Amino acid sequence: MAGKDSSPGSSKENPDQNSDENPVSKYNASIENLVQRFQNVNPLEQKHKFWETQPVGQFKDVGSSSLPEGPIEMPTPISEVKQEPYNLPSLYEWTTCDMGSEEVCNEVYVLLMNNYVEDDDNMFRFNYSKEFLQWALRSPGYYSSWHVGVRVKASKKLVAFISGIPVNMRVRDQVVKMAEVNFLCVHKKLRSKRLAPVMIKEVTRRIHLENVWQAAYTAGVLLPTPLTTSQYWHRTLNPKKLIDVGFSRLGERMTMSRAIKLYKLPATTLTPGLRKMELRDVPAVTGLLRNYLSRFAVAPEFDENDVEHWLLPRENVVDSYLVESQVTHEITDFFSFYTLPSSILHSQEYSILKAAYTFYYVSTNTALLQLMNDALITAKQKNFDVFNALDVMENESFLKELKFGQGDGQLYYYLYNYRLSQALKPSELGLVLL
Ligand SMILES: CCCCCCCCCCCCCC(=O)SCCNC(=O)CCNC(=O)[C@H](O)C(C)(C)COP(=O)(O)OP(=O)(O)OC[C@H]1O[C@@H](n2cnc3c(N)ncnc32)[C@H](O)[C@@H]1OP(=O)(O)O
Numbered sequence: 119m120a121g122k123d124s125s126p127g128s129s130k131e132n133p134d135q136n137s138d139e140n141p142v143s144k145y146n147a148s149i150e151n152l153v154q155r156f157q158n159v160n161p162l163e164q165k166h167k168f169w170e171t172q173p174v175g176q177f178k179d180v181g182s183s184s185l186p187e188g189p190i191e192m193p194t195p196i197s198e199v200k201q202e203p204y205n206l207p208s209l210y211e212w213t214t215c216d217m218g219s220e221e222v223c224n225e226v227y228v229l230l231m232n233n234y235v236e237d238d239d240n241m242f243r244f245n246y247s248k249e250f251l252q253w254a255l256r257s258p259g260y261y262s263s264w265h266v267g268v269r270v271k272a273s274k275k276l277v278a279f280i281s282g283i284p285v286n287m288r289v290r291d292q293v294v295k296m297a298e299v300n301f302l303c304v305h306k307k308l309r310s311k312r313l314a315p316v317m318i319k320e321v322t323r324r325i326h327l328e329n330v331w332q333a334a335y336t337a338g339v340l341l342p343t344p345l346t347t348s349q350y351w352h353r354t355l356n357p358k359k360l361i362d363v364g365f366s367r368l369g370e371r372m373t374m375s376r377a378i379k380l381y382k383l384p385a386t387t388l389t390p391g392l393r394k395m396e397l398r399d400v401p402a403v404t405g406l407l408r409n410y411l412s413r414f415a416v417a418p419e420f421d422e423n424d425v426e427h428w429l430l431p432r433e434n435v436v437d438s439y440l441v442e443s444q445v446t447h448e449i450t451d452f453f454s455f456y457t458l459p460s461s462i463l464h465s466q467e468y469s470i471l472k473a474a475y476t477f478y479y480v481s482t483n484t485a486l487l488q489l490m491n492d493a494l495i496t497a498k499q500k501n502f503d504v505f506n507a508l509d510v511m512e513n514e515s516f517l518k519e520l521k522f523g524q525g526d527g528q529l530y531y532y533l534y535n536y537r538l539s540q541a542l543k544p545s546e547l548g549l550v551l552l
Pocket residue numbers: 124165166167168169170233234235236297299300301302303304305308309310311312313314315318321322325326330331332333334335336337338339341534535
């Protein structure tokens with residue numbers, strides 16, 4: 119996901135960061151500084167009863183570059199992996215969620231719709247659609263056993279969920295089969311009972327049973343120890359609605375009519391040869407994307423199956439456009455975004471914020487700025503209210519110029535059981551989680 123702002127709320131526009139007077143704070147690779155800046159605590163004193171027992175970089179080891187890069191723990195024979203599930207409190211039971219079943223998919227949808235990530239002010243909550251969840255979880259090579267739910271034994275009500283999907287991840291020059299772990303959710307009434315650590319251990323066990331020993335995940339909370347820390351940026355498409363629902367505020371000297379003018383976009387895209395991606399484009403897009411992602415320190419290794427799954431347009435889930443040369447018919451550029459609405463929790467007038475999130479792109483012939491401007495125009499045509507992007511990949515090169523404003527939260531990226539000697543800059547990361 120996550121790519122996910124792990125918080126639609128920590129993804130709200132930060133009016134201070136947005137004003138011209140305020141320089142955008144620069145990325146600082148030092149975890150110590152980071153923790154102090156955002157939590158005002160010394161990371162060496164921060165207790166993580168669960169995370170301290172896990173094979174992840176520990177805060178106390180930050181800076182000890184003597185530790186080798188790579189797996190922290192070696193795999194064990196599958197026969198030595200615990201064969202039976204972890205114990206849950208006695209009122210609850212494990213369930214494997216078959217996301218191909220409309221009924222089960224709906225249960226997961228409802229759990230997340232009511233209990234998943236909110237912003238710090240509890241104004242917005244992610245509202246992943248059912249089609250989106252099926253797309254996100256039934257990806258090439260997926261294991262149903264990694265879609266883990268918890269039910270109340272008596273009523274069978276689904277009260278918690280965590281998921282993994284397999285992915286080939288390249289870390290520098292090593293390609294490692296990993297799990298992308300996402301959609302960890304515990305019902306609001308069951309919070310702070312240490313259910314999350316049991317769920318993480320259970321999904322880990324099931325992932326180990328498939329001989330996978332590493333994972334990637336993102337979260338809006340700071341845990342030991344981020345691979346990188348990224349920021350959300352937001353491009354207003356519908357100023358009136360964003361202001362009405364409290365997502366944005368009119369800055370000083372800004373009126374509604376000025377805001378509308380400021381964010382106005384051309385009615386049609388500007389790049390000649392821009393068209394929707396089709397099935398026949400999969401090989402060309404795969405080639406472009408593999409080549410582009412090879413420049414990042416950490417990025418997925420996509421094959422044609424992955425590209426077909428992740429990038430072929432799906433109504434209300436993912437949009438992908440490319441540039442075909444009108445002379446040679448070569449595919450030269452490509453962009454995509456996914457649809458992730460948020461519920462608006464306290465508005466009389468609106469119930470849904472329609473948000474597009476930047477996904478993968480490649481520019482070889484068309485300037486990235488122009489390509490992303492066309493992405494904005496396309497999203498506006500499709501009636502999105504806001505277009506979101508992290509500062510990963512080459513996004514920093516277009517964010518300010520295309521009038522994105524910085525959000526008020528961080529999204530931390532993590533690897534499980536894989537150590538890097540130093541944190542990365544977001545721009546070294548070629549990975550978007552849903
Ligand atoms: C090899 C394969 C490995 C596979 C596994 C790889 C790792 C995958 C890791 C998961 C990647 C998920 C990616 C996403 O989906 S990120 C999205 C997470 N979901 C939400 O934010 C939705 C709303 N919140 C909730 O549903 C609950 O608050 C959750 C479920 C988040 C915690 O429930 P609760 O609030 O009732 O807490 P507890 O008493 O049960 O447990 C407290 C412990 O849990 C640690 N905690 C809290 N939040 C997170 C978090 N987001 N990632 C990892 N750990 C987290 C916390 O530091 C503490 O441990 P420690 O500080 O004491 O040590």
